[in-house]
Amino acid sequence: AQSVAQPEDQVNVAEGNPLTVKCTYSVSGNPYLFWYVQYPNRGLQFLLKYITGDNLVKGSYGFEAEFNKSQTSFHLKKPSALVSDSALYFCAVRDGDGNNRLAFGKGNQVVVIP
Amino acid sequence: ETGVTQTPRHLVMGMTNKKSLKCEQHLGHNAMYWYKQSAKKPLELMFVYSLEERVENNSVPSRFSPECPNSSHLFLHLHTLQPEDSALYLCASSQATSGYTDTQYFGPGTRLTVL
Numbered sequence: 163a164q165s166v167a168q169p170e171d172q173v174n175v176a177e178g179n180p181l182t183v184k185c186t187y188s189v190s191g192n193p194y195l196f197w198y199v200q201y202p203n204r205g206l207q208f209l210l211k212y213i214t215g216d217n218l219v220k221g222s223y224g225f226e227a228e229f230n231k232s233q234t235s236f237h238l239k240k241p242s243a244l245v246s247d248s249a250l251y252f253c254a255v256r257d258g259d260g261n262n263r264l265a266f267g268k269g270n271q272v273v274v275i276p
Numbered sequence: 277e278t279g280v281t282q283t284p285r286h287l288v289m290g291m292t293n294k295k296s297l298k299c300e301q302h303l304g305h306n307a308m309y310w311y312k313q314s315a316k317k318p319l320e321l322m323f324v325y326s327l328e329e330r331v332e333n334n335s336v337p338s339r340f341s342p343e344c345p346n347s348s349h350l351f352l353h354l355h356t357l358q359p360e361d362s363a364l365y366l367c368a369s370s371q372a373t374s375g376y377t378d379t380q381y382f383g384p385g386t387r388l389t390v391l
Contacts, residue, residue: 166318194377205280205366205382213377252319262376263332266319 164189164257168267181243191259195236200250279303280383297352299367307372308350313364357390
């Protein structure tokens with residue numbers, strides 16, 4: 163079964179500094195990878211996804227993620243963090259081998275310090 | 277975020293009550309999902325409906341009963357819940373494809389508290 167690991171509970175970063183949120187995955191087939199963000203008292207908002215093609219995927223709000231097959235990783239990045247980026251970030255993976263289930267990580271709390 | 281709406285946003289109920297959560301999607305999608313979100317745990321998939329047929333039921337206790345009358349509406353009927361069922365219940369929808377590359381779009385959730 164597919165699974166996702168988000169190893170850090172919380173990521174603290176100063177405003178204006180680069181932001182990285184880590185994600186590693188496990189699947190038996192080809193991975194379809196997603197990042198979502200959740201603001202307080204809100205549902206999950208889709209940021210970006212990797213299906214195939216270019217390993218660097220660009221998404222909403224200036225975020226991007228890099229697919230690394232050899233390291234089974236899909237880290238989320240933003241060159242310059244904003245205070246408004248403070249939120250809970252979820253990585254998710256679907257196994258392209260015919261399983262429609264989307265497996266989520268436990269989430270990373272990002273705190274951007276002014 | 278207005279593509280998927282959920283009501284009510286907050287619900288407090290006793291263990292003997294019966295209540296229902298409602299989800300509506302305005303995106304023209306053909307699949308809908310119920311998830312349970314508990315603090316510091318991965319989202320738990322509860323039910324999946326595709327073309328109004330239940331295609332997945334992840335060993336959810338029978339005190340949770342889903343209903344999908346059409347492709348735009350999804351309900352979660354609750355009865356005799358336990359305090360450990362307190363959580364944020366999220367609804368999502370997607371345009372399911374045979375290649376499983378579809379993106380799920382989420383509603384704002386219903387914060388459920390069971391006393």
